[in-house]
Amino acid sequence: MNNLILSLSVEARMIIAEIIALIGLTIIIAIYSNNKIKHLNDKTFYLYNAKNTHTAKIKLSLLPILVFMISLILISVQIAFSWNSLLAKNETINTSQTIASTSQQEVQNTTKITKSETNNTQATIDNNTNTTNTTKTQSKPTENKTNENKTQTNKVSENKTAESKTTTSNGKSIAYLTFDDGPSSITNSVLDILKKYNVKATFFVINSGSYNKTTLQREVNEGHTIGLHAYDHNYAIAYKDDNSYLDGIDKLRAKVKADTGFDSHYIRFPGGSSNTISKRYSKGIMSRITKTAKQRGYKYYDWNVDDDDAGSARTADDCYNNVVKELRPNRSNIVLMHDFGTNKKILEALPRIIEYCQKNGYTMLPIDDNTPEIHHGISN
Numbered sequence: 438m439n440n441l442i443l444s445l446s447v448e449a450r451m452i453i454a455e456i457i458a459l460i461g462l463t464i465i466i467a468i469y470s471n472n473k474i475k476h477l478n479d480k481t482f483y484l485y486n487a488k489n490t491h492t493a494k495i496k497l498s499l500l501p502i503l504v505f506m507i508s509l510i511l512i513s514v515q516i517a518f519s520w521n522s523l524l525a526k527n528e529t530i531n532t533s534q535t536i537a538s539t540s541q542q543e544v545q546n547t548t549k550i551t552k553s554e555t556n557n558t559q560a561t562i563d564n565n566t567n568t569t570n571t572t573k574t575q576s577k578p579t580e581n582k583t584n585e586n587k588t589q590t591n592k593v594s595e596n597k598t599a600e601s602k603t604t605t606s607n608g609k610s611i612a613y614l615t616f617d618d619g620p621s622s623i624t625n626s627v628l629d630i631l632k633k634y635n636v637k638a639t640f641f642v643i644n645s646g647s648y649n650k651t652t653l654q655r656e657v658n659e660g661h662t663i664g665l666h667a668y669d670h671n672y673a674i675a676y677k678d679d680n681s682y683l684d685g686i687d688k689l690r691a692k693v694k695a696d697t698g699f700d701s702h703y704i705r706f707p708g709g710s711s712n713t714i715s716k717r718y719s720k721g722i723m724s725r726i727t728k729t730a731k732q733r734g735y736k737y738y739d740w741n742v743d744d745d746d747a748g749s750a751r752t753a754d755d756c757y758n759n760v761v762k763e764l765r766p767n768r769s770n771i772v773l774m775h776d777f778g779t780n781k782k783i784l785e786a787l788p789r790i791i792e793y794c795q796k797n798g799y800t801m802l803p804i805d806d807n808t809p810e811i812h813h814g815i816s817n
Contacts, residue, residue: 458512606769610770610798610799611768611799614631614772615640615738615772616640616774617643617666617705617747617773618643618666618777619640619642620652620653620656621647623783628652630787636801637659637662638661638803640653640662640664641664641666642666642689647778650697653693654697661803662701663693663701663703665689665705666704666707667682667685668685668686672717675707676718678719702734703804704738711815713817722817737810737812738771738808738811739771742772744783745759746780753789756783756786757789757793760786766798766799774787
């Protein structure tokens with residue numbers, strides 16, 4: 438009996454206890470009320486028979502009856518509440534068991550799927566490993582070629598497709614030697630070297646304090662091309678708005694023509710067309726003025742070989758090595774150099790560069806209307 442009671446839930450035991458209490462209370466109230474029955478004249482409850490004639494006068498004390506009724510209601514409510522709790526608990530247990538069973542089944546299914554996927558993945562890894570090994574073997578020549586080309590100027594390599602379209606030379610190895618930022622105190626020395634080797638070049642000039650029309654006239658007389666670099670090389674002025682640079686170019690063009698008779702329509706933007714410094718002064722200006730320049734009849738030239746004499750090159754050897762590394766046969770090579778006054782190292786490097794070109798079959802020409810336009814990728 439004890440084991441049976443202990444096996445019941447708490448709610449079930451509470452219901453049994455409440456029923457027992459209700460029965461006990463009923464018995465107590467009945468005994469109490471029976472002892473209180475009296476025959477009184479008023480304040481009585483009359484019991485009638487079917488013929489509506491009273492058979493007895495019975496007075497029951499009102500207080501015990503009220504207590505009994507209230508207790509009955511409370512205990513009944515408690516029993517109902519306990520019963521609902523018991524049902525809810527049983528439902529929860531059943532639901533939990535169902536969920537647990539379902540989860541266990543899902544885990545088993547997932548385990549099966551995972552094992553299958555693991556097997557497939559392992560097979561894929563094995564296949565990829567084989568493919569990777571094959572690719573590594575095939576890639577070695579490409580890696581070597583990449584290392585060989587690392588010295589190419591970043592500005593040039595930004596748009597290889599554009600470069601391949603504009604460097605066509607019909608299989609000829611051509612080198613266009615170009616000099617920016619002159620004329621200066623060393624320009625005549627550059628001209629002497631070019632004359633010695635009978636080489637023609639291109640000078641992109643600026644309207645600086647060292648501007649010298651005599652030097653410019655010598656350039657024209659000796660068969661070189663004059664290009665236009667900037668009326669004012671100060672970036673803040675050249676790129677302050679869409680009109681500043683090209684209006685300055687128009688003035689420089691007129692000045693050079695007046696001084697030499699050479700009407701130039703070849704230009705090179707300060708910093709190249711791919712420069713980003715212009716963003717400081719006018720966002721998107723290079724995208725706009727490169728188009729406007731063509732509309733005004735100008736051709737603009739960047740470069741695909743850079744001696745870096747205005748950058749990290751510290752010696753003539755540096756300048757020479759940079760050019761030799763970046764020159765490519767069977768294409769048009771536009772070589773960037775500078776003839777500003779303090780660039781004495783170019784005077785030592787230039788003869789070696791010319792001799793290398795001559796020895797390796799490069800034809801050195803000045804820029805003209807037949808020269809393919811080398812353009813960098815626009816970065817502003």
